[in-house]
Amino acid sequence: MVCAMFSTRVENKMTQTPILDVQNLNVRFDTPKGEFHAVKDVSFTMGREKLAIVGESGSGKTQTGRAILGLTQGRITADRMTFHGSNLLGLSPVAWREIRGRRIAMVMQDPKYSLNPVMTIGDQLIEAGHRHIGTISPRQRSLEMLEAVKIRDPLRVFRAWPHELSGGMGQRAMIAMMLMAEPEMLIADEPTSALDVTVRLQVLAILDDLVKTRNMGLIFISHDLNLVRTFADRVLIMYGGRVVEELPARDLYSATHPYTRGLLACAPEVDNPKKRLAILNRDPAWANPPPRGGR
Amino acid sequence: MIDIDNLSVVFGDGENRVLAVDQFSLRVEAGESFGLVGESGSGKSTVLRAVAGLLDTWTGNIAVDGAKLGRKRSRDFYAKVQMVFQDPFGSLHPKHTIDRILSEPLIVHDLDNREARVRDVLEQVQLGPSFRFRYPHQLSGGQRQRIAIARALILRPRIILLDEPTSALDVSIQAEILNLLDDIRTQLGVTYLLVSHDLGVVAHMCNRFAVMRQGKLIEVAESAHLGTGALSHAYSRQLLLASKGYDRALVDTFADL
Numbered sequence: 001m002v003c004a005m006f007s008t009r010v011e012n013k014m015t016q017t018p019i020l021d022v023q024n025l026n027v028r029f030d031t032p033k034g035e036f037h038a039v040k041d042v043s044f045t046m047g048r049e050k051l052a053i054v055g056e057s058g059s060g061k062t063q064t065g066r067a068i069l070g071l072t073q074g075r076i077t078a079d080r081m082t083f084h085g086s087n088l089l090g091l092s093p094v095a096w097r098e099i100r101g102r103r104i105a106m107v108m109q110d111p112k113y114s115l116n117p118v119m120t121i122g123d124q125l126i127e128a129g130h131r132h133i134g135t136i137s138p139r140q141r142s143l144e145m146l147e148a149v150k151i152r153d154p155l156r157v158f159r160a161w162p163h164e165l166s167g168g169m170g171q172r173a174m175i176a177m178m179l180m181a182e183p184e185m186l187i188a189d190e191p192t193s194a195l196d197v198t199v200r201l202q203v204l205a206i207l208d209d210l211v212k213t214r215n216m217g218l219i220f221i222s223h224d225l226n227l228v229r230t231f232a233d234r235v236l237i238m239y240g241g242r243v244v245e246e247l248p249a250r251d252l253y254s255a256t257h258p259y260t261r262g263l264l265a266c267a268p269e270v271d272n273p274k275k276r277l278a279i280l281n282r283d284p285a286w287a288n289p290p291p292r293g294g295r
Numbered sequence: 296m297i298d299i300d301n302l303s304v305v306f307g308d309g310e311n312r313v314l315a316v317d318q319f320s321l322r323v324e325a326g327e328s329f330g331l332v333g334e335s336g337s338g339k340s341t342v343l344r345a346v347a348g349l350l351d352t353w354t355g356n357i358a359v360d361g362a363k364l365g366r367k368r369s370r371d372f373y374a375k376v377q378m379v380f381q382d383p384f385g386s387l388h389p390k391h392t393i394d395r396i397l398s399e400p401l402i403v404h405d406l407d408n409r410e411a412r413v414r415d416v417l418e419q420v421q422l423g424p425s426f427r428f429r430y431p432h433q434l435s436g437g438q439r440q441r442i443a444i445a446r447a448l449i450l451r452p453r454i455i456l457l458d459e460p461t462s463a464l465d466v467s468i469q470a471e472i473l474n475l476l477d478d479i480r481t482q483l484g485v486t487y488l489l490v491s492h493d494l495g496v497v498a499h500m501c502n503r504f505a506v507m508r509q510g511k512l513i514e515v516a517e518s519a520h521l522g523t524g525a526l527s528h529a530y531s532r533q534l535l536l537a538s539k540g541y542d543r544a545l546v547d548t549f550a551d552l
């Protein structure tokens with residue numbers, strides 16, 4: 001009941017002012033072997049919701065996220081890319097500084113690469129929240145964020161260097177940095193892949209609450225199809241740089257595209273043991289543009 | 296095959312001291328595929344690093360194949376025990392070709408027929424010989440992880456320590472790698488100690504598994520019990536519940552067990 005009311009509200013808001021409107025986004029790289037077209041005609045509009053992007057390795061998920069923030073090394077073109085109605089294409093470096101990390105934040109896929117190795121976790125947290133105005137000290141706020149992401153020993157981790165953290169602790173430090181910045185829109189690239197399943201759900205609950213109570217928009221990139229089905233509102237499935245299917249997340253298991261069905265068949269399941277895992281037999285035709293009249 | 300008795304590992308001192316592994320004991324039989332799951336930061340990678348000889352200070356006893364291990368490991372040890380690391384991006388030297396990455400252990404161990412061995416192992420992980428002269432950044436995530444597995448295989452070890460070998464990969468590549476690891480184990484009789492957060496992967500790959508929390512081993516169970524839910528520790532049961540997917544109301548019931 002509550003859930004149904006909530007989704008209508010989201011749809012109403014979406015028809016009014018989307019947080020993000022992306023039409024025919026393309027990302028191209030110049031390589032020694034010629035042009036590589038990594039993102040092809042990707043279009044979506046999103047409001048205060050959790051939009052998941054799934055797809056195999058190399059399908060263009062990260063490049064789509066980075067393009068929204070103008071962070072790809074590739075060439076971006078789009079018919080339209082707006083954030084709360086204002087144009088994101090061709091922003092000046094100064095204008096980007098107002099948006100990046102502050103109004104739109106991204107949690108990167110690889111914490112070991114994204115954390116600064118020569119700065120303590122505490123200093124990185126304080127830096128991430130330096131624009132925040134509030135009554136509690138930045139240090140106190142940092143410790144609270146570490147506690148929120150279920151770090152057992154916030155004070156030690158605040159003082160620690162990145163190499164002194166486990167894989168999942170590094171990932172949670174990244175999420176705590178995002179919480180410090182309180183963005184209006186978050187692009188989370190595999191934000192919980194290194195976490196045990198209990199802490200994973202606890203961290204996702206924080207993001208979920210931010211979407212519901214603070215109207216944050218969330219793009220959630222993940223390989224975990226069951227998690228996407230149970231967590232997200234909508235899901236885009238990417239293959240070869242294109243969106244090949246779009247579904248309400250709860251209907252993911254009734255997807256019709258053979259690629260999506262193939263991905264679903266590959267995952268090992270606790271209560272459905274198989275002697276051997278199915279592998280994906282890729283069909284080159286999946287990479288073709290959809291026939292006219294919709295995907 | 297792997298006997299760990301009363302292993303403890305401490306990092307740092309004073310207010311930064313952390314007891315990462317706390318009196319941990321475990322026995323893995325030859326040819327077994329054993330899973331290690333548990334809370335993030337509970338010491339799983341540290342246990343693997345202690346067995347692999349990558350830590351300077353630890354206490355307790357570790358024996359492999361009946362031989363007690365000291366702080367420093369011999370060359371023979373590394374011919375017997377290899378590790379695949381948690382981080383597929385950081386574990387391969389970025390400026391070395393695949394050929395060099397795979398040849399180096401052969402040089403260290405004075406083995407001949409290097410080129411043939413490199414070709415063979417690439418075939419085993421289903422990558423063609425054309426991959427030999429590429430660099431890691433020219434490979435996809437799944438291909439890089441297959442190279443990391445190939446590097447572990449090339450010395451024909453009896454034990455492979457696998458730290459979340461597929462958590463950064465999509466399900467289609469994960470399926471290929473898990474099938475490959477299965478084949479290697481049946482063909483060569485290798486013993487695995489495998490860390491994973493994915494209980495589906497543990498159920499599929501392992502006959503038994505252990506659960507860790509705050510440095511301690513809290514339960515050892517048959518993987519078949521993941522399907523039936525017959526786990527004895529409340530933390531393990533909570534973990535199994537959490538593996539079913541996201542449920543906001545469920546999260547509020549989680550306790551620090």
Ligand SMILES: Nc1ncnc2c1ncn2[C@@H]1O[C@H](COP(=O)(O)OP(=O)(O)OP(=O)(O)O)[C@@H](O)[C@H]1O
Nearest residue numbers: 029036038056057058059060061062063064073436
């Ligand atoms: N700097 C670059 N130069 C050339 N090609 C690139 C560059 N960066 C990314 N690519 C290519 O763009 C494609 C899309 O990459 P992207 O990182 O978006 O994949 P992904 O869907 O996030 O995959 P994964 O699940 O492995 O993270 C890949 O084929 C990748 O090799």
Ligand SMILES: Nc1ncnc2c1ncn2[C@@H]1O[C@H](COP(=O)(O)OP(=O)(O)OP(=O)(O)O)[C@@H](O)[C@H]1O
Nearest residue numbers: 164165166167168306315335336337338339340341
């Ligand atoms: N080099 C180090 N210096 C200081 N502390 C360390 C070091 N390596 C690990 N630790 C600490 O030891 C504890 C256990 O870390 P470990 O990496 O073994 O956890 P893990 O179970 O593998 O976690 P994850 O699932 O997140 O990878 C953590 O509290 C971590 O901060």
Ligand SMILES: [Mg+2]
Nearest residue numbers: 061062109189
């Ligand atoms: Mg990616």
Ligand SMILES: [Mg+2]
Nearest residue numbers: 166167340381
């Ligand atoms: Mg680890």
